[in-house]
Amino acid sequence: xxxxxxxxxxMPGFFRxxxxxxxxxxxxxxxxxGITFFLGDYFIGQLRKLNFKETIRSDGPxxxxxxxxxxxxxxxxxxxxxxxxxxxxxxxxxHYFNIxxxxxxxxxxxxxxxxxxxxxxxxxxxxxxxxxxxLTLFVSFIFLFLYLWFTPQNxxxxxxxxxxxxxxxxxxxxxxxxxxxxxxxxxxxxxVVGSIHAVNLTDGLDGLxxxxxxxxxxxxxxxxxxxxxPRIANYLNxxxxxxxxxxxxxxxxxxGAGVGFLWFNAAPAQVxxxxxGSLALGGVLGMTAIILKKEILLVVMGGVFVMEALSxxxxxxxFKIRKKRIFKMSPLHHxxxxxxxxxxxxxxxxxxxxxxxxxxxLSTLRVQ
Numbered sequence: 632x633x634x635x636x637x638x639x640x641x642m643p644g645f646f647r648x649x650x651x652x653x654x655x656x657x658x659x660x661x662x663x664x665g666i667t668f669f670l671g672d673y674f675i676g677q678l679r680k681l682n683f684k685e686t687i688r689s690d691g692p693x694x695x696x697x698x699x700x701x702x703x704x705x706x707x708x709x710x711x712x713x714x715x716x717x718x719x720x721x722x723x724x725x726h727y728f729n730i731x732x733x734x735x736x737x738x739x740x741x742x743x744x745x746x747x748x749x750x751x752x753x754x755x756x757x758x759x760x761x762x763x764x765x766l767t768l769f770v771s772f773i774f775l776f777l778y779l780w781f782t783p784q785n786x787x788x789x790x791x792x793x794x795x796x797x798x799x800x801x802x803x804x805x806x807x808x809x810x811x812x813x814x815x816x817x818x819x820x821x822x823v824v825g826s827i828h829a830v831n832l833t834d835g836l837d838g839l840x841x842x843x844x845x846x847x848x849x850x851x852x853x854x855x856x857x858x859x860x861p862r863i864a865n866y867l868n869x870x871x872x873x874x875x876x877x878x879x880x881x882x883x884x885x886x887g888a889g890v891g892f893l894w895f896n897a898a899p900a901q902v903x904x905x906x907x908g909s910l911a912l913g914g915v916l917g918m919t920a921i922i923l924k925k926e927i928l929l930v931v932m933g934g935v936f937v938m939e940a941l942s943x944x945x946x947x948x949x950f951k952i953r954k955k956r957i958f959k960m961s962p963l964h965h966x967x968x969x970x971x972x973x974x975x976x977x978x979x980x981x982x983x984x985x986x987x988x989x990x991x992x993l994s995t996l997r998v999q
Contacts, residue, residue: 652856655720656880660887663716667708667891675895675902678702683750685903701900704746706908709841709888710739716884725877726781727922731915732881734774738827738914741766742906750905757906764824767910771823774918775816786873790865797870799924801931801995804868822926823917829936830913831906832943832962837898839964839978843935843985844912845889850932850989851919852882857996858923867996870924878919885915898975932992935985939963 678684685703714736721728741763749757757763782795793799796815797806810818834840857863859876889912895901904912913936920929930937942963949957959969967977 652859652876652879656852656856656883659716659720659880659884662719662887663712663884664887664891666712666715667888668894670708670711671891671895671902674708675702675705678704678902681751683746685905686749686753698900701903703750703903703905704743704907705892705896705902706739706742706746706904706906706911708902709885709892709904709908710736710911712888712891713881713884716887717881720884721880722874722877725874726777727872727874728877728881730774730777730781731878731918731922734770734918735911735915737770737773738767739907739911741770742908742910745910746905746907767824767827767914768820770914771820771827774823774914775819775921778918778921779812786870790861790871791868793870793924797924799870799927801928801992802998806870819921819926822921822929823914825940826917826920826929826933826936827910827913829933829940830916831909833936833939833964834904834909835962836964836968836974836978837900838893838896839981840909840912841889841893841896841904842978842982844916845886845893846982846985846989847916847932848882848886848889850992851916851923851925852879852886853993854923854925854996855879855882855919869996872923875923878922882915882919885912898978928992928995931995932989934988935981942966 679702683702683704685698685701714732717728717732721732723729741758745758745763748754779795785794786792791805793806794809796810796812798808798810798815798818799805800807830840830844833843855878856876857867858869858872859874859878861871861873864871892902892904892908896904916929916933916936920926939962942958942961945957946961949955958966960966964977964981968974
């Protein structure tokens with residue numbers, strides 16, 4: 632909104648600061664955080680009145696049974712704060728910004744349907760797994776179609792030349808290979824859907840998912856700002872994405888909403904984000920990685936989510952093939968709980984791992 636006024640009207644003095652992405656990103660983060668803090672208690676109370684309460688799986692750690700009845704669907708608060716902040720401080724003429732916002736809200740809607748099925752309709756396991764997968768694939772298709780539509784085939788004149796279907800690897804200068812649309816499309820689908828479900832699997836301990844997502848979001852916001860600045864991108868030998876710096880405002884708003892939500896989600900949690908939050912947040916990470924050409928690097932900075940997802944895959948495969956389990960329980964955070972680690976220790980240590988991986992990811996921007 633402020634970007635619109637700046638572009639169409641002569642703005643006096645202080646208001647000219649809104650032309651700077653860095654300033655609007657800072658305001659977006661503070662504003663979304665403020666909304667979440669201000670509305671948090673009221674919102675949780677309304678969730679409790681509507682009987683939107685968490686159901687705990689019977690085969691999970693016994694210590695989690697005390698969490699039954701905690702309000703869920705807190706992802707609605709995250710999405711509300713994010714959307715309001717984006718509408719105020721984002722550049723709504725930026726195609727990437729609009730695509731991200733649209734698809735994030737759509738994924739949140741799918742998560743809401745799943746949470747509603749579990750907490751209100753009392754359907755065991757929530758929405759039908761096949762229907763859930765089809766809907767997430769559908770939103771991913773929409774995102775990829777719009778991304779391909781608005782992105783030119785070849786990008787040149789701003790440093791490294793590359794194709795929109797090109798693939799980059801950390802520590803290697805320039806495009807490694809052009810996947811072409813036929814290979815890029817299924818690969819991108821894997822990135823988005825994999826990210827969605829990896830974050831969803833990570834959301835099992837108080838503060839774990841939202842804290843880790845916030846760390847990765849800050850890292851990607853820095854990358855978005857640098858990638859969207861042609862001179863800086865050229866200096867760092869990374870692909871320059873025209874108008875990509877605007878994504879930093881979106882990610883800053885997401886981080887602010889995430890930190891605000893963590894205030895209420897930290898142990899012992901007053902509210903859970905539910906699939907409403909985890910599907911949307913996972914989608915943001917995957918979609919942003921594609922726009923910024925950081926698909927492979929997402930595996931590094933999102934290493935915590937990768938470990939969680941792999942632990943489930945390995946556990947299921949091992950049990951089917953060997954009739955033995957590798958971990959005491961999957962996802963991985965439950966394994967450490969059953970080893971005797973307190974929940975808060977597991978969460979903080981996973982945050983530290985996420986922070987270290989994010990710092991390593993940022994180091995790749997110059998070392999190539």
